[in-house]
Amino acid sequence: MPKPEIHVFVCNQTRPEGHPRGSCGASGAAQITQMLSEEVAKRNLFTQVAVTATGCLGPCDCGPNLLVYPGSHxxxxxxxxxxxxxxxxxxxxxxxxxxxxxxxxLW
Structure with missing residues (x-):
């Protein structure tokens, strides 16, 4: 795989139901990750964009969270x-x- 120009991290952290911090996994992160991967494929951006499912990115109660580099957005x-x-x-x-x-x- 060539070095991507853009890397998108999608939090897929899951926690037990009722956990006080919540989780992106419980908020639909898997669907967001899948849709993002499909958009990259549909637009043939494989060599420019990497999509990676990650653990916690921080603000769990605000998920699903998605982090784009460069730029740290x-x-x-x-x-x-x-x-x-x-x-x-x-x-x-x-x-x-x-x-x-x-x-x-928050960030």
């Missing part, structure tokens, strides 16, 4: 309908989707 509360916009506007277009980014005090 943390997206919170990502919904399935946000995935194609993040790919189109940020990953391809280079402009973060500001209303989905974690606020400064």
């Amino acid at each position: 943390l997206y919170i509360r990502v919904k399935p309908e946000d995935v194609s916009r993040i790919v189109e506007q940020h990953i391809i277009g280079g402009e973060p989707v500001t209303e989905l980014l974690a606020p400064e005090e």
Whole structure:
């Protein structure tokens, strides 16, 4: 695999039901990861973009969380309908989707 220009990490951390911190896994992270991988495939971005399922990225109660490098942009509360916009506007277009980014005090 060539060195990716962009690396997207999607938290897939799971915790027991009722855990006070919650988890991205319980908030639908697997679906977000799958959809992101499908968008990368559909747009033939395999050599430019790597998608990696990870453990905890921090703000568990705000999940699913998605972190994009370069730039260290943390997206919170990502919904399935946000995935194609993040790919189109940020990953391809280079402009973060500001209303989905974690606020400064959180990240």
